[in-house]
Amino acid sequence: MAARLSRRHVAFEGSHPLVPATCLAGTLLVSMFAIQPVLSCVSLVGAISFSLCCLGPRLTAERLRWQLPLLALVCLANPIFVRSGVTTLLVVGPVEVHAESLAYGACMGATLVSTLLWIECASRVLSADRLLGLGGGPLPTVQLILSMAGRLVPQLLARSREVGSTLDACTAGGGPSSGGKAGRVRMTGVLLGWALEDSVERSDSMRARGWGAMGKRTSYQREALRARDALAAACLALLALGSAVLAWKACSEWRFYPSMPTLVPWLGYLPYCVLAAAPTAITLVDRARWARLG
Incomplete structure (x- = not known):
């Protein structure tokens, strides 16, 4: 019984594949295209937290062991190639290190690391069988x-x-x-x-050869699409759409060069915070529910 319950602790195991596909696709797309300090940090924190739930602490530490140095490398290498900006932090020979270049490199590195983590977690959640069940008809x-x-x-x-x-x-x-x-x-x-x-x-x-012998091609469905799964997928899709619109607004009003504006609190970040935290929250709720059943 314990072994069966531990196997069910995989993220989104109790949901139809449409739910994690909608959630992770929206989160991943916003993460890849929204290059802005707050959004990049939210995506990185959400990716690490979901990786801890999905991959476990050991595998997450192994991934971050080489991904965080990659983030630092992108952050430190950007001022060498991009010398724009007005805030000079230090001068190393002919190279001037500007705060704007460092900030842009840090955002790009955070986006790269979070994207890698989101993709690996998505590959664990959406296995080949679940993807085939999701698109097995058409x-x-x-x-x-x-x-x-x-x-x-x-x-x-x-x-x-x-x-x-x-x-x-x-x-x-x-x-x-x-x-x-x-x-x-x-x-x-x-x-x-x-x-x-x-x-x-x-x-x-x-x-x-049999094509057109039936009005509609039948396929085996391992997981049925329940009403609560359809409702959850619809809510996540609306949340992802709202996050994308607000992220576009935030990115259009933000600039790295020649100088960065001051970051101020904004409620427009909230939808993407909820979207980035949704995979972790859903996984923890599922684990708590299965723990009560055990």
């Missing part, structure tokens, strides 16, 4: 469309060159060349007829 059809497009588009281009070469070879008999308007119209008609003929043969071949 995924095979989309895959077929992309594979057919990847094969038929080059084939169509090769045929257009073949038809154009044939038209150019027949100009001695008074026919139009491929470069003229009449030649392009004739080449388009030949390609269209060729493609329609192939489409009829291809549809017959697919129908013979």
Whole structure:
């Protein structure tokens, strides 16, 4: 019983894959594109806290052992390449270290580290089976469309060159060349007829292999989408959308160069704080619930 309960302590294990996918996708997108001191710090703190819940303290410490030096490297290397700014902290030979360059490097490093942590935690939460269950219905059809497009588009281009070469070879008999308007119209008609003929043969071949035998393709669903999961995903999507809009507003009003404005308290940071803390809070609530059941 204890082993079964410990296995259920994986983050978002009791939720439909749509819930963690919505939450982590929104958090990750805002984290990658919002380069602003407060938002970068919120993303880093949220990523570390969720990593502690998802990966555990030991694995999180192993990741931070090389990620934090990477953050420091990006922070310290930025003033060497970017010498903009008006607040000079120190001068090392020909290099002037400005506070603005250090702040921008620190934000970029924090964004890089938080993005790496969010992606690794997402890979642990959304396994291949859960992703397949999330997109198992339309995924095979989309895959077929992309594979057919990847094969038929080059084939169509090769045929257009073949038809154009044939038209150019027949100009001695008074026919139009491929470069003229009449030649392009004739080449388009030949390609269209060729493609329609192939489409009829291809549809017959697919129908013979069972495509279209049923009105809707069925798929096995390991986890059912319950009403509470749909409600949670909708709330997280609205929270992510609001966070993105407010993050865009915060980034548009912030600048690193030539001088940084003063940071002031703003309630617009609150939605992203809630979004970044949501994975950790949901995981802790699930663990507390399973602990009571044990």
